[in-house]
C-alpha cells in the first residue's frame with residue numbers, strides 16, 4: 001500500500017510552482033505568523049503531497065516527478081496521513097488524497113451550532129453533521145475538495161476565500177454553496193461534498209482507511 005504523508009520533520013522539497021516544502025508545509029515566500037513548531041498561525045495550512053512507495057522506499061514528490069506516479073491500482077489503495085495535532089479551532093488543512101484535493105477543518109463551536117440548527121428536511125442531501133464526522137471527533141470535518149456538480153475545487157479552505165452564503169465552501173464555477181458541514185445548500189451541485197473514509201489515531205489523521 002502506498003502512503004501519502006505530510007507530517008512534520010519528514011519531507012523538504014521544491015514543488016513545481018517554485019514554492020519550497022518545509023516540514024510538509026508549502027513555503028510560498030510568505031513569512032509565517034508566530035506559532036510553535038513552525039506551523040503558520042492562520043486559518044489555512046497547505047500541505048504538499050509527498051508519497052512513499054513501499055516500506056522505507058523511494059520518496060517521490062508529485063507533480064515534480066509526475067511520470068513516476070504510482071499505478072492506478074496502487075493509487076486506489078493509497079492513504080494520506082496528516083498530523084492534525086497542531087490544527088487549531090477554525091483552521092483548515094488543504095491536502096491531497098489520491099490526486100484529489102481534500103479539506104480538513106477543525107470546526108468552531110459556532111460552525112457546529114450552525115450545522116446542527118438546520119433541519120435535515122430542508123437539505124437536498126439530508127445528512128446531519130454527526131453523520132459526517134467521527135463520534136470521538138465531532139469537530140473534525142474531512143471532505144473531498146471536489147464540487148459534486150462538475151468537479152471544480154470549491155473555495156473556502158484557504159484564508160480569505162469566499163465561503164459562500166452558508167459559511168462553508170463555495171464553488172464559483174456555477175455557484176454552489178455548501179454549509180459548515182459541507183452540505184449542499186444552494187446551486188446546482190446535487191450532493192454534499194464527499195466524506196472519504198478516514199480514521200484518527202492520536203494526532204494522526206489517516207484518509208483512505210477507516
Ligand code: FES
Nearest residue numbers: 147149150171174
Ligand atoms: S462545478 Fe461546482 S457549481 Fe458547477
